[in-house]
Amino acid sequence: MSVPHARPITLTTAERRRLTALAYSHTAAYQQVIRARIICDAVRGESNAAIARRHEVTVDTVRRWRGRFADEGLPGLADRPRPGRPPRLTAVQAAEIKALACQLPAETGTPLSKWSCPDLAAEAVARGIVTAISAPAIRRLLSRDTIKPWQHQSWIFIRDPQFAVKAERVLGLYAREYNGIALGPDEYVISSDEKTSIQARCRCHPTLAPGVARTMRVNHEYQRKGALAYLAAYDVHQARVFSHRNAKTGIGPFMTLVGQVMTREPYASAKRVFWVVDNGSSHRGQAAADRLTKRFPNAVMVHTPIHASWLNQVEIYFSIIQRKVLTPNDFTSLDQVEDRLTAFEQRYNATARPFRWKFTPADLESLMARIERHKQKEQNLQQPAGCDNQPAAHALAA
Missing domain, CATH: 1.20.5 (Single alpha-helices involved in coiled-coils or other helix-helix interfaces)
Structure with missing residues (x-):
């Protein structure tokens, strides 16, 4: 009986480059790497038996992949399509499980706030939809339609009847116009708000700086050293911040901040200074606007709509403060918190540029x-x- 000869293989320059990269890859699947190495050895003229011994596979395996590559090239090294196991769920059962996942548990009489995959599996069996199903099978089924009942997202509906009017007025100020008239060079826009309850948390053990293969380490236990409120006024077009720290918020601290800004140039002699504020208790309603104008005749208070603090640009500055100054929170006293905030404010004013406001x-x-x-x-x-x-x-x- 004649012995079958090994299939000869020739490579183009592109195929050789791709095979070599695959044969020495550290991220490709192990089977693909072995198949590429088999072909590389075959190109060098080695026998199937020698290749099988080197890679600890059978001669039939070497013969199969050598033959497929000779017939199909690189695509021949991929797995053939497989039919797989027949589905255990019918289309009706899959639809019923997805419909169950799209209901609130309370609507079905289940004492849960939201579904998890194990809960859905148990409920599907209890309702007789299926005789048995696992939690991973539920997850795979729901992932086909991107259904994730174990997640939730908060939202709030606009309920201010003058939302559009107020929001348009604020957006106009950011674009340097008020009621459709362009602002002059001696008119300014200040965005102001309070960041409440900034705590000084003294860690029970010192914070460790990052090192080789180690992140910064902050001890979980701490002692409270008090809290303060940080009031800030942000010049929208000059990217300049003014601040005032106090034990709590209120009309008094807010007016103190206003005084700090309005008594210095160029705001003291400005034609108008617009103060964009939310509906917090210290500057809510027409009474607050009248109080501001009575003390500083060139100051105009402009309120954002209810539940729309995201229209207030100073909130962006507060997010920077939270990320760069207050996290992680490791302060021995409130004085240290104030010193850090003051130093950062000076650093920010020296380098900051106006925010690129994109909501038009x-x-x-x-x-x-x-x-x-x-x-x-x-x-x-x-x-x-x-x-x-x-x-x-x-x-x-x-």
């Missing part, structure tokens, strides 16, 4: 239109069956 009045208009469509859709869904839906139809057509 056009974006606001798009947001309000999307909210209006959402409201209209909810009204249509709540319309009782058989009722005259003509007004809603006219609204949608408009």
